[in-house]
Amino acid sequence: MTNEDLKRRVAEIRWFHQIDLGDGVTTPGHDESAAKLRKLRLPARFDGQTVLDIGSWDGFFAFEAERRGAQRVVAMDPACWRPPAWGPRGWGTQQGFRLAHEVLGSRVEPLDIGLPDISPETIGTFDVVFFLGVFYHLPNPWLVLERAASVCRHLLVVETHADLLDHRRAAMAFYPGDEMEGDPSNYWGPNSKALAGMLGAEGFRKVDVYGERRGLRLARAGYRRLRGTRYSPQQGRLVAHAWR
Ligand SMILES: C[S@@+](CC[C@H](N)C(=O)[O-])C[C@H]1O[C@@H](n2cnc3c(N)ncnc32)[C@H](O)[C@@H]1O
Secondary structure, eight states: OOHHHHHHHHHTSOOSSOOBOSTTOBOOOSSOHHHHHHHHTOOSOOBTOEEEEESOTTOHHHHHHHHTTBSEEEEEOHHHHSSSOBTTTTOBOSHHHHHHHHHHTOOOEEEOOOGGGOOHHHHOOEEEEEEESOGGGOSSHHHHHHHHHHTEEEEEEEEEEEOOTTOSSOOEEEOOTTTTTTOTTOOEEEOHHHHHHHHHHTTOSEEEEEOOOHHHHHHHHHHHHHTTOOOOTTOEEEEEEEEO
């Protein structure tokens, strides 16, 4: 494929992730994928390990696990990869994953399975499981967290929208309708204690939860207010590392 062909094929797709395809071409996703990657604090290498990416979309994190030496990476995303397209503006499809997979010469294995069907019997177990940006989109998130935990042998990485972050007790906000950013697929916002509590209940030996500084949350809420969008300083993002 020439550089011109690559650019043309990239331009035909509505991307979520920003994936460096080489040859000076990065996919124009809305997600700030490299910045998100830094916030995840993933191990520098996955040599010899198996990785499962739940909710992979264009596959940025699955390809990154492969780049970091994973022996086997399995990616799944029933919502985006099965028609109709997923998302508020209906842009989630498998097209981006397929093109990036081809261009990167990737060995990541796409798997077509529903999230509630994840189990050691159906898909086996993995050293590392990514559950990134999916939790808060699910009507029954703990059910799927439990499924993700069931196939995790070593480390489960969860990234999620969060809320009630200054609340002292474990709590989770529920968003009826399109209350959260006008997107009806946003259902839940757990706080750190709730997320840690759920992962602890799933039998993880050690759970580390990383949040954003309160100053950053306050500044972001103020900035959003100026721009006319509602976002509370109690809201933000959380990353959890749950270790077996
Ligand atoms: C914000 S994207 C996150 C993509 C990627 N994991 C990341 O962190 O960049 C949300 C993902 O959740 C998945 N998702 C949303 N609702 C879902 C549902 N009800 N069942 C299964 N997957 C869902 C979407 O397909 C999409 O891949």
